[in-house]
Amino acid sequence: MLTWEDSYAIALALRQEHPHIRLEEVSLGMVYRWTLELAEFYDDLNLANEAILESIYQEWFEEVNPV
Secondary structure, eight states: BBBBTTTHHHHHHHHHHHOOEEEEGGGGHHHHHHHHHHHOOOSSGOOOOOHHHHHHHHHHHHSSSSO
């Protein structure tokens, strides 16, 4: 089960669900919608905020573009 606190695990799941997406084209709104679509995601929709969505995006970006 994933919650908004699981930014890294959500990022990994989104990467798996959207392997060919160009991250430069991904908005925080897309991160929000796609997170809600994950079968293993269960949390209050109203708890999401910009900081949480940015954290998920950053984890995803770093996973795709390791330093």
